[in-house]
Every structure is written in structure tokens, then in C-alpha cells.
Amino acid sequence: MMIGEALLISAVLFVIGVVGVLTRRNALILFMCVELMLNAVNLSFVALSRLHGGALGQAFVVFVMTVAAAESAVGLAIIIAVYRHFGTVDLDRINLLRG
Amino acid sequence: MVYDLERLMAQTHPGERRCGTRRPEGRVTEAYVDQSRGTSTTCSASSPVASALLFVTRKSPVAAALWLVSTMFAIAGMYVLLDAQFVGRVQVLGLRRRDHGRVPVRGHAPQPRATATPWPTCSATACASVPARWGSRSSRCCSRPWPGTGRCSASRSRRRRRDAGNVVAPVAAVLFREQLLAFEITSVLLLAAVVGAVVLAKRRTAP
Numbered sequence: 001m002m003i004g005e006a007l008l009i010s011a012v013l014f015v016i017g018v019v020g021v022l023t024r025r026n027a028l029i030l031f032m033c034v035e036l037m038l039n040a041v042n043l044s045f046v047a048l049s050r051l052h053g054g055a056l057g058q059a060f061v062v063f064v065m066t067v068a069a070a071e072s073a074v075g076l077a078i079i080i081a082v083y084r085h086f087g088t089v090d091l092d093r094i095n096l097l098r099g
Numbered sequence: 100m101v102y103d104l105e106r107l108m109a110q111t112h113p114g115e116r117r118c119g120t121r122r123p124e125g126r127v128t129e130a131y132v133d134q135s136r137g138t139s140t141t142c143s144a145s146s147p148v149a150s151a152l153l154f155v156t157r158k159s160p161v162a163a164a165l166w167l168v169s170t171m172f173a174i175a176g177m178y179v180l181l182d183a184q185f186v187g188r189v190q191v192l193g194l195r196r197r198d199h200g201r202v203p204v205r206g207h208a209p210q211p212r213a214t215a216t217p218w219p220t221c222s223a224t225a226c227a228s229v230p231a232r233w234g235s236r237s238s239r240c241c242s243r244p245w246p247g248t249g250r251c252s253a254s255r256s257r258r259r260r261r262d263a264g265n266v267v268a269p270v271a272a273v274l275f276r277e278q279l280l281a282f283e284i285t286s287v288l289l290l291a292a293v294v295g296a297v298v299l300a301k302r303r304t305a306p
Contacts, residue, residue: 062189
């Protein structure tokens with residue numbers, strides 16, 4: 001597979017994730033959009049790693065996956081706590097920190 | 100233009116020659132190679148984008164999660180096409196312990212260690228089944244043992260094939276040598292995140 005095509009697909013996936021973060025109001029879907037953005041970054045890491053002929057990019061993908069797993073665990077726990085407190089995960093209805 | 104299949108295999112699978120194995124015969128045309136390459140590229144490029152679009156446009160979180168899983172699978176396929184089989188496997192399945200962490204690539208399943216013979220001895224019967232057209236290669240393979248060892252050089256081709264299919268070793272070398280501190284910090288971070296998630300999600304009971 002060509003490197004340029006992989007980078008292009010990575011950019012498209014990242015833009016789709018950004019659009020999802022900006023347009024959706026459900027906290028769960030928001031987290032999934034962040035996961036999509038991280039996967040797009042991982043894809044560009046792998047493509048650039050193949051371009052440069054090393055394995056450092058693949059190692060960084062492992063790091064990113066680990067950090068994404070940690071972020072998902074803590075984020076889902078926070079969402080569960082928010083749902084218990086407010087009864088919804090709609091971000092428009094959660095105004096606890098509004099100034 | 101007509102491609103020689105054996106030459107293509109020698110270029111794309113440099114470590115898969117071995118003594119006594121009949122290699123596939125046939126010739127493929129340039130149009131067939133271009134068509135296969137174009138088809139695989141189109142499928143691998145369109146499926147993650149389409150799945151991601153369907154993921155973002157679904158209103159139900161369950162449907163969105165399922166389309167996100169589809170996107171992850173498609174991205175894992177792209178990892179494999181980019182020669183990152185280890186990352187693709189981690190993306191889909193995670194590391195499994197039943198095959199000792201080795202990743203089967205290019206259609207070769209890992210052999211069990213109990214039945215593997217890494218250092219076969221050279222014998223006349225070992226090369227008796229070699230076809231006649233491989234005569235020169237088989238004689239070169241079995242007549243020159245490794246210097247100072249007396250072992251058959253067929254093991255050299257087997258080791259070369261194993262090294263060519265080993266996609267874990269470069270990643271492991273980076274993780275466990277160059278980035279060892281970052282690896283340890285990341286593992287501690289993951290452990291702290293798991294503990295924090297359990298604490299946050301635990302239902303509080305009234306005293």
C-alpha cells in the first residue's frame with residue numbers, strides 16, 4: 001500500500017473524528033470520536049514508520065494504544081458517575097461547571 | 100509484460116525458500132498484478148472511511164459503537180498492508196499467549212516448539228525428496244555444513260525464513276531497549292488508570 005494513500009486516509013479519519021467531536025452532544029459518542037482520532041494518528045505513525053524504515057513508529061503506536069485505553073477507562077468511569085448524578089450523558093444538559 | 104511468479108516470490112518473500120519444498124509454479128501478468136493491487140488498495144482505503152462516516156452519522160450509541168469497531172478492523176487491515184502485522188494484531192485481538200506471542204504472517208502458521216527441529220543434521224535421506232530441478236540448490240544446501248558446527252545448512256534457510264517473518268523483534272527491540280523507561284511509565288499509567296476507573300465507578304454506599 002502506498003504511503004501517501006495511508007496518510008490521506010489518516011487525515012480523512014482525523015477530520016471525521018474532529019467533526020464528530022464538534023457536532024455530537026452524546027458523551028459516549030464523543031469519546032468514540034476521540035478514539036477514532038487516535039487511530040488516525042496511529043495510522044499515520046505506521047505509514048511514516050514504514051517510510052523511514054524503522055520500528056519506532058510502531059512502538060509509539062503501542063504507547064498511544066495504552067494511553068487511549070487508560071483514557072477510555074477513566075473517561076467511561078467519569079461518564080458513569082455523571083449519569084448517576086444527572087441521569088443523562090447529554091453534554092448540553094450538564095452545566096455543573098458553567099460559570 | 101509477464102511476471103515470473105518465482106521471481107516475484109523471491110522479491111516479496113525473501114525468506115521462504117527451503118530445501119525440499121515444491122514451490123508454486125505459474126506466471127502472472129502485469130494486468131493481474133495491477134488489478135489485484137488496485138482492488139486491495141481501493142477496498143482498504145474505502146472501508147475505514149465509509150465505516151467512520153457511518154459511525155459519526157448514527158444517532159444510536161450502540162450502532163455508532165458497532166461502526167467504530169468496523170472502522171478499527173479496517174484500520175487493522177491497513178496496518179497489515181503497511182507491513183505492521185504486530186500492530187494490526189494488537190488492534191484486533193491483543194496479544195495471545197497460546198502461540199507464545201509469535202505473529203503468523205504471510206500465511207505461515209507458527210510451529211509448536213515441541214515439534215520444531217531448529218538444528219537438523221544433514222543426511223542423504225533429508226534431501227532425497229528434492230525435485231530434480233532443485234538439484235543444484237539442494238546440493239548446495241546439503242553439501243556445505245556450517246563452518247565448525249557440522250550442521251546442515253538447511254537450518255540456515257529455515258532460520259532466515261523465521262527471521263523474515265518475525266515482525267515482533269524490531270518493535271520489541273525499540274520497546275525494551277530504546278524506550279524502556281517510557282514503556283515502564285506507560286504501564287504504571289495504565290495501572291493507575293484502571294485503579295482510578297474502579298474507584299470512580301464504584302457505587303457509594305451510605306454510611
